[in-house]
Amino acid sequence: MNSPGDVLDLINRGDAGTRAELARRTGMARSTIAQRVDALIEYGLVEESESGESTGGRPPRVLRLNTERNCVIGADLGATHCRVALLDIGGTLLASREDPLLITEGPLPVMEHIDARMHELLAETGRPIEAVKAIGIGVPGPVEFATGRPVNPPIMPGWHEYPIPEYFRDRYDVEVLVDNDVNVLALGEHRFAHTDADHLLFVKVGTGIGCGIIADGRLHRGAQGSAGDIGHIRVPGSGDVLCRCGNTGCLEAVAGGAALAARLTAAGIPAADGRAVVELVNSGNAEAGRMVRDVGRIIGDVLAGIVNFYNPGAIVVGGVMAQVHEPLLAGVREVIYQRSLPLATHLLTVVPSGAGEEGGALGAGRLAIDHILAPDQINRALAKGPGVPSSAKPPAATR
Amino acid sequence: MNSPGDVLDLINRGDAGTRAELARRTGMARSTIAQRVDALIEYGLVEESESGESTGGRPPRVLRLNTERNCVIGADLGATHCRVALLDIGGTLLASREDPLLITEGPLPVMEHIDARMHELLAETGRPIEAVKAIGIGVPGPVEFATGRPVNPPIMPGWHEYPIPEYFRDRYDVEVLVDNDVNVLALGEHRFAHTDADHLLFVKVGTGIGCGIIADGRLHRGAQGSAGDIGHIRVPGSGDVLCRCGNTGCLEAVAGGAALAARLTAAGIPAADGRAVVELVNSGNAEAGRMVRDVGRIIGDVLAGIVNFYNPGAIVVGGVMAQVHEPLLAGVREVIYQRSLPLATHLLTVVPSGAGEEGGALGAGRLAIDHILAPDQINRALAKGPGVPSSAKPPAATR
DNA sequence: ACTACTTCGTTCGATTTTCGGCAAAAGGGG
DNA sequence: CCCCTTTTGCCGAAAATCGAACGAAGTAGT
Secondary structure, eight states: OOOOHHHHHHHHHOOOOBBBHHHHHOOOHHHHHHHOOOOHHHHTTTEEEEEEOOSSOOOOEEEEEEETOOEEEEEOOOOSEEEEEEEEEOOEEEEEEEEOOOOGGGGGHHHHHHHHHHHHHHHTTOOOOEEEEEEEEEEEEEETTTEEOSSOOOOTTOOOTTOOHHHHHHOOEEEEEEEHHHHHHHHHHHHHHHTTTTTTEEHHHHHHEEEEEETTTEEEOSSSSOOOGGOOOOOOOOOBBOOTSBBBBBHHHHHHHHHHHHHHHHOOOOOOOOHHHHHHHHHTTHHHHHHHHHHHHHHHHHHHHHHHHHOOOOEEEEEEEGHHHHHHHHHHHHHHHHHSOOHHHTTEEEEEEGGGGGGGHHHHHHHHHHHHOOOOHHHHHHHHHHOOOTSSSSTTOOO | OOHHHHHHHHHHTTTOOOOHHHHHHHOOHHHHHHHHHHHHHHHHHEEEEOOOOSSSSSOEEEEETTTTOOEEEEEEESEOOOOOEEEETTTTTTEEEEEEEOGGGGGGHHHHHOOOOOOOOHHHHOOOOOEEEEEEEESSEEETTTEEEEEOOOOOOTTTTHHHHHHHHHHOOOOEEEHHHHHHHHHHHHHHHHHTTTTEEEEEEEEEEEEEEEEEEEEOSSSSTTTOOOGGGGGOTTTTBOOTTTBBSSSHHHHHHHHHHHHHHHHHHHOSSSSEEEEEEHHEEOOOOOOOOHHHHHHHHHHHHHHHHHHSEEEESGGGGGGGGGHHHHHHHHHHHHHSOOHHTEEEEEESSSGGGHHHHHHHOOOOOOOOOOOOHHHHHHHHHHSSSSOOOOTOOOO
């Protein structure tokens, strides 16, 4: 019940920063805690910082994660871009970069791209490659999480069943976690911004529309890993708009960025894609603003049903279109608060994502961090043997 | 990692029925297992049955839950009925009875009713009152699960904030779990029939329409405990049917049993309520059958969206209307398989509930059982001291 | 500056938990 | 009837944990 992993967890969460506090929180003897901490320090995950504030007696020695020697890579793949970020194990962003990259180029070039960026980031921040303890990757399509393989991804030709984790596992001998980009965004939003909302939805409104689900603090992927695919829910009164999925009236085909641009173009205001619509709104185009709000209402209509069903504590809206969140969220809120049950809405917050461009990479990094710091993962690791002790001597002086 | 609670869990699940098997499964030494088992036996939760089959050597002594000395009460309150069941801790139904009871009579009469039935069931099965280890209750309205108090239940006047658990806790000194009736049904269906479906929806189509959600094997209650309230999701093309909630076009107002009966009556076929519709269908009335199927389609329309969002592994349909599940499920399936994504539907099963009249009480009992047998609950109990040792002597012979 | 007091971390023997081997128990098969 | 297999109980050894005592490192008061 109070394994080394749990002790680390308390340190990680900031619930207990000193040995004495750990002993108080866990109820274990101080000597036992000391041993646990020693193991974690020797394993390299924890370090002592300088003395803390005295509360009338000897000042405690503050413990914290060893962020210097432990970091992760988070990669966010989009249809046309790739962002790679280096985070330390505490979740702090150390460096990141984004460049255009077509996912249609296929797996290998993309993997190599990530690989190269990863090395650049490490060099830039002066960290050795051994400091990377795990890699998280978000991809724009469905993934079988357990194996990290995309399954019939619509916009990723050539990626079906491609074993992404193996590429990096072969080169770095670290765990690689691959998930849907929306899941990764939801995770990041939960861990970085809404830690208190146990049940959270992240709705990404971009070219398409998707949703990441946090249930009880963990990602809900569903029975086949396809949970959150709200883009193809049929919306009423949409006529017979044809969706790329073959059905008609899908939310995505009516309210996605591409659909919005098309509708705007049809109304005599040329817009190439969602991004163009955003620019139009930002430049004060009233018609574009109205249409975005309309789209917000349509999305809100679908979300209203989901709110009744799922009763989330927070809905975070992200994606390209969320860059004009005033009109979008106005529409969303308008409908949700009208249509959903008061009990489900009176404490519900609907907010734009605060993560910005780096959201995906941060979330992917978080996926990796969560994996490494999971208590039973720690317990297993410590049971095996010392990882890379401070002095790089495997069977070092135990005295 | 292998506490007494975990050992009990293995026995309970049937994963390991003998000491030797427990040792193999947990990886602990046989002697340690023996001690764990001894503790559980002395605590009264486990007993030895006669020898099992020999596999070539000494036959093992089979362990099982002590179902004689440990049972629970499950109570299912409806608008007009009350069913009380006695289950042993293994989940077997020992006895149950149902009688008409208006929930509108208010808390105290209902509590006393349950109390009386409970004693009858105990007498009938010859179990002492001390054998009851927990009580689970399902009520037809929203409940704050942590406190067991109904919150503004629409059809339970006088029950708002009534502290149901205290009534029994004062009299029996056992834990009392109170939850929404649909949640309880979902739990029962998962535990008794669909153990393998980690993500399951139980859709109750009665006078109203509600849904219980199993996420990752556990009940999902949502941020405010109102999850699953799909009865008030707006359905398209329903005109302006007014719902009791004040909104128009709610699923429940269009496809609930009451709505169905009203529509049938309007079509010249008098039907008082959902039950009457069921009888009509069963007696071969084609129009009624067609309408039920239509209603199935409407419900399927809402569920199709939810399937995309949630990606459940199974949908179980229960409630009064599910008594005519052929036409109802035909409609539901028809729409779901048409509208939802193939990935989400190709392994989805949509089935009628197999629990029958006793489903609610069984589920409520299961809620109680799950609470008692939760590993950390066991660990805490064993840490405190021997519960009611076999020989009723608290500090009995330890040697 | 010195002393009393508080809190923190470590050391070390005592205690409890867990392990591992051995032998007895209990059955099957030749 | 003897040998083999598997299970279980027993017991000393090993490991983990605890708890008390002590030194360290600060604050507060005189």
